Amino acid sequence: MQLADKFGRRITDLRVSVTDRCNFRCVYCRSANPETHMPARDLLAWDEYERLVRILVGMGIRKVRVTGGEPLVRPGVEDFIGRLKTLGVEDLSMTTNGYMLAERCDRLVAAGMDRINISLDSLDRDKFERITRTKTFDQVIAGIDAAQASALRPVKVNAVLVRGVNDDEVEAFAAFARDRGLIMRFIEFMPLDADRAWSRELFVPGDEVYRRISAQWPLVPVAHERSETARKYRFADGRGEIGLISPVSQPFCGFCSRIRLTADGKLRTCLFSKDDHDLRSLLRDGSSDSEIRARICDIVAQKEKGHRINEPGFLPPSRTMVSIGG
Numbered sequence: 001m002q003l004a005d006k007f008g009r010r011i012t013d014l015r016v017s018v019t020d021r022c023n024f025r026c027v028y029c030r031s032a033n034p035e036t037h038m039p040a041r042d043l044l045a046w047d048e049y050e051r052l053v054r055i056l057v058g059m060g061i062r063k064v065r066v067t068g069g070e071p072l073v074r075p076g077v078e079d080f081i082g083r084l085k086t087l088g089v090e091d092l093s094m095t096t097n098g099y100m101l102a103e104r105c106d107r108l109v110a111a112g113m114d115r116i117n118i119s120l121d122s123l124d125r126d127k128f129e130r131i132t133r134t135k136t137f138d139q140v141i142a143g144i145d146a147a148q149a150s151a152l153r154p155v156k157v158n159a160v161l162v163r164g165v166n167d168d169e170v171e172a173f174a175a176f177a178r179d180r181g182l183i184m185r186f187i188e189f190m191p192l193d194a195d196r197a198w199s200r201e202l203f204v205p206g207d208e209v210y211r212r213i214s215a216q217w218p219l220v221p222v223a224h225e226r227s228e229t230a231r232k233y234r235f236a237d238g239r240g241e242i243g244l245i246s247p248v249s250q251p252f253c254g255f256c257s258r259i260r261l262t263a264d265g266k267l268r269t270c271l272f273s274k275d276d277h278d279l280r281s282l283l284r285d286g287s288s289d290s291e292i293r294a295r296i297c298d299i300v301a302q303k304e305k306g307h308r309i310n311e312p313g314f315l316p317p318s319r320t321m322v323s324i325g326g
């Protein structure tokens with residue numbers, strides 16, 4: 001069977017958050033103030049994740065991205081990747097801040113992971129430390145080195161651009177992609193930050209990034225699936241690629257193929273959903289696979305048409321990015 005919503009969008013991609021904890025406190029995501037975390041009993045156990053993903057693969061999910069919080073802070077994540085691989089997931093990836101990647105990369109590859117996205121919001125050490133509120137620049141670069149030296153392909157590096165913070169580094173990031181032959185992706189800042197500081201003045205439109213980079217290095221469009229979040233370009237004269245992820249200035253909801261499973265077992269049909277849907281209670285109350293399947297079909301059918309960020313009266317969801325799973 002193939003999961004689909006009432007607008008006919010086929011749902012093939014699943015983001016699985018394995019924790020709401022993170023060892024970074026990026027300014028556009030988390031607060032400097034203490035935050036509460038999900039109690040351990042609320043987190044899905046690995047067996048529970050495995051059962052849900054098995055059911056979802058049977059419903060047409062082909063791509064799974066493991067995320068968080070920071071997925072590498074949850075012990076056992078490599079074994080979980082190995083278990084997902086045996087379920088027939090075609091495309092298995094992870095989004096990580098890269099801090100623990102250098103020492104974990106080999107095990108992730110051995111477990112069957114196909115590719116990786118690493119967050120890096122500044123190439124300037126001081127600025128990186130201010131954004132992440134950590135002193136981990138060298139470890140993250142070592143994580144990128146390890147990923148590039150491994151069998152993981154492609155290696156994508158993600159930067160969330162925030163006006164006045166790191167938008168002066170667009171060209172430097174492009175040069176980084178060219179030097180290293182990797183994919184550098186520029187993400188528009190979305191209203192999912194814990195401090196609720198987002199405003200339209202703070203996001204940097206993908207078109208501006210395109211103009212600035214192509215003024216220096218001609219770019220050639222790269223074909224991509226319509227459901228992909230990024231508009232992709234390669235450098236006409238050499239290695240490296242860029243991706244523009246522009247959910248605010250150019251929403252791609254019409255082709256969205258994604259659903260998200262939070263670490264406490266809620267299914268979300270949009271990053272900006274007002275409600276999430278509890279699957280954990282079904283896992284724990286003896287519901288059968290077919291009952292869970294029927295519930296998932298009902299939830300997915302109601303997937304929102306779009307995120308409404310640009311509509312008057314938009315209100316961000318109560319969950320922030322770190323507790324949804326980006």
Ligand code: SAM
Pocket residue numbers: 022028029067068069070071095096097117118119158159160187188189190191192193321322325326
């Ligand atoms: N800890 C991992 C990491 O740093 O990549 C995975 C989780 S993180 C929440 C996933 C992605 O969401 C990262 O690329 C991060 O930069 C992005 N992100 C977090 N808050 C965001 C926001 N307010 N707007 C846009 N992207 C955001």
